[in-house]
Amino acid sequence: MSNFELIQSASDRLAPVVRETPLLTSPFLDKIAERRVLIKAECLQHTGSFKFRGGWSAISALSPQKREKGVIAFSSGNHAQGVAYAAREYGCPATLVIPSDAPELKIANTRDLGATVVLYDRDGENREGIGKKLAEEQGLTLIRPYDDPQVIAGQGTAGLEIAKQAEKAGIKTADVLVCCGGGGLTSGIALALEKTAPGLRARPVEPEGFDDGTRSLASGDVETNTRHGGSLCDAIVTPSPGVLTFPVMQRLCGPGIVVTEDEALRAMALAWQRLKIVLEPGGAVALAAALFHGDSIDGPSVIAVTTGGNVDQLVFARAMATLATQ
Amino acid sequence: MSNFELIQSASDRLAPVVRETPLLTSPFLDKIAERRVLIKAECLQHTGSFKFRGGWSAISALSPQKREKGVIAFSSGNHAQGVAYAAREYGCPATLVIPSDAPELKIANTRDLGATVVLYDRDGENREGIGKKLAEEQGLTLIRPYDDPQVIAGQGTAGLEIAKQAEKAGIKTADVLVCCGGGGLTSGIALALEKTAPGLRARPVEPEGFDDGTRSLASGDVETNTRHGGSLCDAIVTPSPGVLTFPVMQRLCGPGIVVTEDEALRAMALAWQRLKIVLEPGGAVALAAALFHGDSIDGPSVIAVTTGGNVDQLVFARAMATLATQ
Incomplete structure (x- = not known):
């Protein structure tokens, strides 16, 4: 296409x-x-x-098998909420990798939308590494924020x-x-x-x-x-x-x-x-x-x-x- | 109808x-x-x-002759702005009778929308009296806020x-x-x-x-x-x-x-x-x-x-x- x-x-x-x-x-x-x-x-x-548009577009384009396994994204902000909301509506598990110093409210909102939140230390840990490991272990599909x-x-x-x-x-x-x-x-x-x-x-x-x-x-x-x-x-x-x-x-x-x-x-x-x-x-x-x-x-x-x-x-x-x- | x-x-x-x-x-x-x-x-x-809906509805229902003469309303608030905005778009003169103790910004907004503002003293003067006199003198149509x-x-x-x-x-x-x-x-x-x-x-x-x-x-x-x-x-x-x-x-x-x-x-x-x-x-x-x-x-x-x-x-x-x- x-x-x-x-x-x-x-x-x-x-x-x-x-x-x-x-x-x-x-x-x-x-x-x-x-x-x-x-x-x-x-x-x-x-x-x-x-960001809801992109999140929904990406999740709705997945095969049912991939949706069932779940998606993962790195974000504490608007992309996280867009992905979490779209995933929830689709009944698709969502894991969000969020820096531990992100505002409480953003973390709470993402959790309230039903996503699994994985916190990481922005200075000491590498979010791509954490994400890659989780994606491989659980078969999650990564949803990038723009690319x-x-x-x-x-x-x-x-x-x-x-x-x-x-x-x-x-x-x-x-x-x-x-x-x-x-x-x-x-x-x-x-x-x-x-x-x-x-x-x-x-x-x-x-x-x-x-x-x-x-x-x-x-x-x-x-x-x-x-x-x-x-x-x-x-x-x-x-x-x-x-x-x-x-x-x-x-x-x-x-x-x-x-x-x-x-x-x-x-x-x-x-x-x-x-x-x-x-x-x-x-x-x-x-x-x-x-x-x-x-x-x-x-x-x-x-x-x-x-x-x-x-x-x-x-x-x-x-x-x-x-x-x-x- | x-x-x-x-x-x-x-x-x-x-x-x-x-x-x-x-x-x-x-x-x-x-x-x-x-x-x-x-x-x-x-x-x-x-x-x-x-209130824009009601203002536009009333002004658009007037005959061209009545619209040309203009409309009048008593309000310092949302009805005033709705009438003034609709009148402006229709090229219809609008007079708003507003208490002199209304917030400056509301008066300024109404004027900026092109309406003529007539201030009255809420305690000493009767707005219906002022409005009736203006309406008769100038042939204005009164637009009531709800009745x-x-x-x-x-x-x-x-x-x-x-x-x-x-x-x-x-x-x-x-x-x-x-x-x-x-x-x-x-x-x-x-x-x-x-x-x-x-x-x-x-x-x-x-x-x-x-x-x-x-x-x-x-x-x-x-x-x-x-x-x-x-x-x-x-x-x-x-x-x-x-x-x-x-x-x-x-x-x-x-x-x-x-x-x-x-x-x-x-x-x-x-x-x-x-x-x-x-x-x-x-x-x-x-x-x-x-x-x-x-x-x-x-x-x-x-x-x-x-x-x-x-x-x-x-x-x-x-x-x-x-x-x-x-």
């Missing part, structure tokens, strides 16, 4: 369960951006992020929705800004738009200091971040674009945009005030680019994919505090 | 602009409620509340969506809990469900101390609240059920449910945490009833209509503080 056929097939498998998330607008945000801004609210997806064709296809189903919703809104040409970590969602959306809305162009958005995708697209080589953590935008921090995702991004995506953490926090606050949605910093960078980096964007309309809303209270309070000054 | 035909006609007029708001779920909320909870997220409607057949029909379009979405979710029988002020939304939804999903039954939910609808349904007479303000749930505080809405509610609705302000705040926090949506207290009472008043609800599933998200930061922070104890 071609990449696009994989997306169509994933869309068929997701149809009974996925939420078609709305494309939101606000005249107040249009005024700030000085153009029409349409916000694809994937924070409203099951588990609070788009997996079925995961990319699942994320791409968001692109099919964007194409349809943009057409209904009368938009034929626009940049589609996507919060970008390893590039699974960005490349999936780009592949979907290539066939269904060729006037829409996906562009990755990243936080300052973790702009590997933007730099890689600019240089034409896979670039790596010097820091590997410590960002408010933890959901989209990856060392470098993926082996499968980068060639797709290189072929189809426009240049990346880099925003500051403060801009991400301000976008979160405006999303709360004007759209009534909850975003995490990493899920708000695309909206931040649409609102505060208009000079980097062409055309009278822009689409921003707000990818997740799994944020803790303290970080959310920091975002809300920016309302006093904007 | 029958009431139901009015809703169908309003639905046709709203189709190009209204958001079909999603029906959200969370396994974590199901666990608290001990049943399946489906949340109709009308806070995601244009202007942050369902208007076209407004009820517009709110009823949310009921058509609920019927369709519940069917897709496999739900044939359930209570549909609705945050209730004057009863425009409650009666509109009840009328829509009567024809399209007779197994779904609308029930009003109100805050303690402002339970005029619940008491009226119980006694069979129009009951009045002793207090007229001072509730966190200001969006749904009305003196008594409407002249047009109460007979509909009496014929079609199940008993009302009354929740505390604290329960509304806790529901807001859980909606933030589990659904990634922003609610105001008055827009959260139906979810509070679903989560914390399960004894008053029958059946394995319940639908809660969360009606608005226009809340200020201080009240929202109070809601978030409840997370520490729940």
Whole structure:
């Protein structure tokens, strides 16, 4: 199957369960951006992020035999919850390998979704080693967060929705800004738009200091971040674009945009005030680019994919505090 | 036209602009409620509340001549924003009569939506008098917040969506809990469900101390609240059920449910945490009833209509503080 056929097939498998998330607008945000801004609210997806799409796509593509043995993933975040939720609905055992210093609530949520949680010491142990051992012993299938064709296809189903919703809104040409970590969602959306809305162009958005995708697209080589953590935008921090995702991004995506953490926090606050949605910093960078980096964007309309809303209270309070000054 | 035909006609007029708001779920909320909870997220409607539906329905039903002269409404809240936004999209002048002690932001938002704001002194002046004078002088059409057949029909379009979405979710029988002020939304939804999903039954939910609808349904007479303000749930505080809405509610609705302000705040926090949506207290009472008043609800599933998200930061922070104890 071609990449696009994989997306169509994933869309068929997701149809009974996925939420078609709305494309939101606000005249107040249009005024700030000085153009029409349409916000694809994937924070409203099951588990609070788009990652449910990829998790469900991958698990539903397995043979019944493989599903019965179970799946394994390395993540404490949105990918973990997406995989755990999809596995639970499918009655498929899921093992999540999570660093022991991950937030309590994330570990509890993953357990509450019925997954087996294996904690490891981020400094002393190697998660790939632990995962490989468990996978071999128990016959588990590894579900990678982005470098997996079925995961990319699942994320791409968001692109099919964007194409349809943009057409209904009368938009034929626009940049589609996507919060970008390893590039699974960005490349999936780009592949979907290539066939269904060729006037829409996906562009990755990243936080300052973790702009590997933007730099890689600019240089034409896979670039790596010097820091590997410590960002408010933890959901989209990856060392470098993926082996499968980068060639797709290189072929189809426009240049990346880099925003500051403060801009991400301000976008979160405006999303709360004007759209009534909850975003995490990493899920708000695309909206931040649409609102505060208009000079980097062409055309009278822009689409921003707000990818997740799994944020803790303290970080959310920091975002809300920016309302006093904007 | 029958009431139901009015809703169908309003639905046709709203189709190009209204958001079909999603029906959200969370396994974590199901666990608290001990049943399946489906949340109709009308806070995601244009202007942050369902009131856009009624405003658009009423303005789109006017003759071009009347629309050209303009409309007038008394409100500082969600009805004002719904009317102002709909009027702006229609190029119809809108005058909003707002108490001078209303929050600055609400006044500013209404002005930013292009409406003419007329401030009055809540203690010394009579808003009906001011409104009547303006309406006569300028030939404006008054749009009442609930006692208007076209407004009820517009709110009823949310009921058509609920019927369709519940069917897709496999739900044939359930209570549909609705945050209730004057009863425009409650009666509109009840009328829509009567024809399209007779197994779904609308029930009003109100805050303690402002339970005029619940008491009226119980006694069979129009009951009045002793207090007229001072509730966190200001969006749904009305003196008594409407002249047009109460007979509909009496014929079609199940008993009302009354929740505390604290329960509304806790529901807001859980909606933030589990659904990634922003609610105001008055827009959260139906979810509070679903989560914390399960004894008053029958059946394995319940639908809660969360009606608005226009809340200020201080009240929202109070809601978030409840997370520490729940």
